Each structure stands twice: as C-alpha cells, then as structure tokens.
Amino acid sequence: MEYFEELLKKPSLFQDESKLDINYVPNKLLHRDKELSLLSQLFLTIITNPNSISRKILITGKIGIGKTVTVKYFGDLLKKASKKRNIAIKYVHINCRKERTSYKVLIKIIRIINKNFPKRGYSPQDLLEILLDLLNIQNLHLLIVLDELNYLIDKSEDLIYLLTRINDDSISSQQRISIIGIVRDITCLNNIDNSTMSTLQRNIIKFNNYSKPQIFDILKYRADICLKKNIISNELIEMISESTYNNGDVRYGLNILWKATKIAENKNLKCITAECVRLGSQELVPFSTLDVLKYISSQKLVFLYAVVKALKISDLTEISFLKILKRYHVICENLGLDPKSYSQLWNYLQEFKRESILHTKILSEKIKGRKALIQVPEINLTNLEKIITEILNSKGLKI
Ligand SMILES: Nc1ncnc2c1ncn2[C@@H]1O[C@H](COP(=O)(O)OP(=O)(O)OP(=O)(O)O)[C@@H](O)[C@H]1O
Numbered sequence: 001m002e003y004f005e006e007l008l009k010k011p012s013l014f015q016d017e018s019k020l021d022i023n024y025v026p027n028k029l030l031h032r033d034k035e036l037s038l039l040s041q042l043f044l045t046i047i048t049n050p051n052s053i054s055r056k057i058l059i060t061g062k063i064g065i066g067k068t069v070t071v072k073y074f075g076d077l078l079k080k081a082s083k084k085r086n087i088a089i090k091y092v093h094i095n096c097r098k099e100r101t102s103y104k105v106l107i108k109i110i111r112i113i114n115k116n117f118p119k120r121g122y123s124p125q126d127l128l129e130i131l132l133d134l135l136n137i138q139n140l141h142l143l144i145v146l147d148e149l150n151y152l153i154d155k156s157e158d159l160i161y162l163l164t165r166i167n168d169d170s171i172s173s174q175q176r177i178s179i180i181g182i183v184r185d186i187t188c189l190n191n192i193d194n195s196t197m198s199t200l201q202r203n204i205i206k207f208n209n210y211s212k213p214q215i216f217d218i219l220k221y222r223a224d225i226c227l228k229k230n231i232i233s234n235e236l237i238e239m240i241s242e243s244t245y246n247n248g249d250v251r252y253g254l255n256i257l258w259k260a261t262k263i264a265e266n267k268n269l270k271c272i273t274a275e276c277v278r279l280g281s282q283e284l285v286p287f288s289t290l291d292v293l294k295y296i297s298s299q300k301l302v303f304l305y306a307v308v309k310a311l312k313i314s315d316l317t318e319i320s321f322l323k324i325l326k327r328y329h330v331i332c333e334n335l336g337l338d339p340k341s342y343s344q345l346w347n348y349l350q351e352f353k354r355e356s357i358l359h360t361k362i363l364s365e366k367i368k369g370r371k372a373l374i375q376v377p378e379i380n381l382t383n384l385e386k387i388i389t390e391i392l393n394s395k396g397l398k399i
C-alpha cells in the first residue's frame with residue numbers, strides 16, 4: 001500500500017492546520033481592544049521618550065482567556081511601532097513554568113541578546129549586571145514578560161525582587177527594563193514581599209472572562225482562518241462555544257474544533273457533523289492540562305497516576321487522600337522508586353488543585369489531608385491514564 005499517496009489523495013478539510021495551534025498568535029485579536037489600548041497607553045512613553053521610564057505591569061485573569069496571546073500580540077505592535085521610529089526595544093516572553101528558576105530566566109534573556117553567552121558559571125546577581133551592561137552597550141530597552149509568574153514566586157527566589165528594583169539603584173539614570181507579569185490569580189503572589197508587591201500592584205490589568213457570544217466570535221474566526229470554506233455550520237460553532245463557555249478555557253474550544261475536523265476527515269466526510277463534535281469532545285484532555293503534564297517532574301506525575309488508578313479501581317467519583325497514598329506506595333514499589341514524604345505529596349495535591357487538574361474537598365482540617373476527598377474533573381480517566389503512561393514511558397519509567 002502506498003500509504004502516503006493514499007493519504008495525500010484525500011482532500012483535507014483544513015486550509016491551514018497550524019492556525020489552530022494553541023501557541024499561534026492570530027492576525028486579529030477579537031474582544032481584547034480595551035486591554036490592548038490600555039497596554040499601548042502605558043507603554044507609549046518608552047517609544048516617545050526611550051529609556052526615561054520603566055513600566056511594571058501585572059496582568060491577571062482566569063485560565064485560557066487570552067492573557068498570553070494578548071501580550072504577545074501587543075509585543076508585535078510594540079516591535080512594529082519602535083522599528084518604524086528606529087528605537088531599540090526588545091520584547092522577551094518567558095514562561096516561568098518552563099524556566100523555573102531565576103537563573104534559567106536570566107540566562108534565557110541574556111542568550112536572546114547574546115547567542116553565544118555561556119550557560120554556566122554565574123550567580124543571578126552577576127547575570128543581572130551582565131544584562132544591564134549589554135543593554136547599555138547596545139542602547140536597548142527590554143520588555144520582559146514573565147508569564148505564569150506564580151511558578152517562579154513559589155520558589156521564593158529573588159528575581160522579581162531584583163528586577164523590580166533594578167532601576168532604583170542603578171547609577172545611570174537610564175531605565176532599561178520594563179516588566180509585564182502574568183498570573184491567573186493575584187493570591188498566588190502571597191509569598192512575595194510587601195514592597196515588591198506594592199510595586200507590581202500599582203498597575204494591574206484584570207482580564208475579564210469572555211461572554212458566550214465573544215467565545216463564539218473567537219471560535220468562528222479561528223475556524224474561518226484554518227478550515228476550508230463551509231466545513232462547519234454556525235450552529236455547531238455555537239454548540240462548541242457553549243461547552244467552551246462552561247469550561248472557561250478557549251483552548252478547550254480550539255481543541256474540540258481540531259478533533260472534530262480530524263474525525264470528519266477520517267470518516268471521509270465533506271463537512272463536520274454534530275456527531276464529530278460530540279466524539280471530539282469526549283476524547284478530550286484539555287491542552288492546558290497536557291501542557292502542564294509535559295513539564296512536571298516524574299515523581300509528581302507518578303503521584304497523579306496513583307490518583308487516577310485509585311479512582312478507577314474504586315469506581316467512585318471521589319476518593320480519600322489515604323487511599324491514594326496506599327496506591328501510590330504500591331506503584332512506587334513496582335517502579336523501584338523511593339516514595340515522597342506525606343507533606344510533599346500534600347503539596348503536589350495543592351499544586352494540582354491550583355492547576356485545575358484535581359478538585360479537592362477538605363472534610364476535616366484537624367489532621368492535614370486525612371479527610372480530603374479528591375476528584376478528577378471533566379477529564380476522562382482512561383485518557384488521562386493513557387497520557388500519563390505515555391509521558392512516564394518517554395521518561396524511561398515503564399508503568
Ligand atoms: N481574542 C482571541 N482571539 C483569538 N484567539 C484567542 C483569543 N483569546 C484567546 N485566544 C486563544 O485561546 C487560547 C488561550 O489563550 P491564552 O493562551 O492567551 O490564555 P491565557 O489566559 O494565557 O491562559 P493561561 O492562564 O492558561 O496561561 C490561545 O490559543 C489563544 O490563541
């Protein structure tokens with residue numbers, strides 16, 4: 001069989017599949033004009049009077065409502081406006097979940113400016129001075145976006161502290177660094193010290209959730225740019241908007257759209273049907289979850305695996321922390337892993353809760369965790385198990 005030839009003969013329903021990718025920044029950003037306009041006002045001075053001020057902004061808002069994409073879009077606008085006027089501004093977008101330590105963040109920034117910079121051998125303080133020197137030599141203004149900032153702060157490291165003060169005690173009066181921090185929830189910033197907090201809090205932009213009609217517009221636009229014409233009806237986009245609105249995360253809708261199209265293609269259909277959408281939503285593990293799972297430690301993933309296993313074996317919708325612990329110990333023994341301590345596992349649980357992968361109900365606060373009931377919301381357990389197994393296998397842990 002000429003598999004490729006057969007596949008290539010089949011007409012695709014996509015016009016450009018990559019435009020459904022969750023990291024794609026579309027040419028048009030619907031329903032975020034207010035936020036873009038506010039950002040432009042706040043950063044106008046760094047174009048009209050370069051290096052005279054340093055902006056520090058905090059953006060907050062729920063999962064999947066366009067915080068990242070809006071800031072990236074704004075970054076492009078800023079790049080264009082500064083290029084036109086010959087002003088050297090560099091936009092750097094850092095995801096703190098992926099670059100978890102101050103050191104990694106700083107190295108990443110420096111290597112964007114100077115590709116050949118060695119990866120080791122400096123302290124964060126050294127790196128910061130090197131960065132400032134580089135900016136002065138190249139007469140650059142740097143806009144650093146620290147996305148998912150809570151991941152850095154939880155480690156109580158001092159990068160934010162250093163960055164927010166960098167201009168305070170610099171000898172030159174040049175203000176070369178601006179910062180946009182992005183977090184879902186401002187309460188995640190509890191462990192940051194008061195004065196840093198007050199610096200960041202001076203300019204908060206809160207992103208509101210999209211309404212159902214807004215989600216419809218966004219999904220319709222994304223469908224228009226990535227699918228061929230007349231592949232999906234407005235009624236079906238409405239159906240997807242409905243469940244996306246309930247879920248809250250636009251990625252969820254984009255993912256259903258993609259899955260439903262793939263299913264229609266596999267069935268050799270000329271357009272997407274309601275059945276394709278239903279099947280697409282069933283199979284789904286939200287992208288946001290997948291993204292989290294890919295970047296967490298094996299140990300934490302083994303713990304999540306234990307939650308899923310314990311729930312599946314019990315056939316209940318929620319399960320106690322103690323039962324999970326028992327399952328966890330059995331799994332660790334089979335894998336030859338040293339089990340993590342009770343309090344570490346409790347922390348994992350809290351982190352999963354924050355990432356909306358698990359729900360927990362505390363029944364008694366007296367003994368930490370003894371009376372907590374844990375649920376996996378919305379994700380099909382078999383799918384989740386499959387994905388965790390795949391990731392663990394890829395890390396060399398044969399489950
Ligand atoms: N107004 C919009 N127009 C087009 N696409 C959008 C819009 N808002 C969000 N999206 C898309 O929805 C997805 C989720 O958006 P984004 O990643 O910006 O969310 P977020 O608020 O940063 O979420 P998280 O808190 O998980 O980081 C992205 O793929 C993005 O492209």
Ligand SMILES: [Mg+2]
Binds near residue numbers: 067068069147
């Ligand atoms: Mg984001």
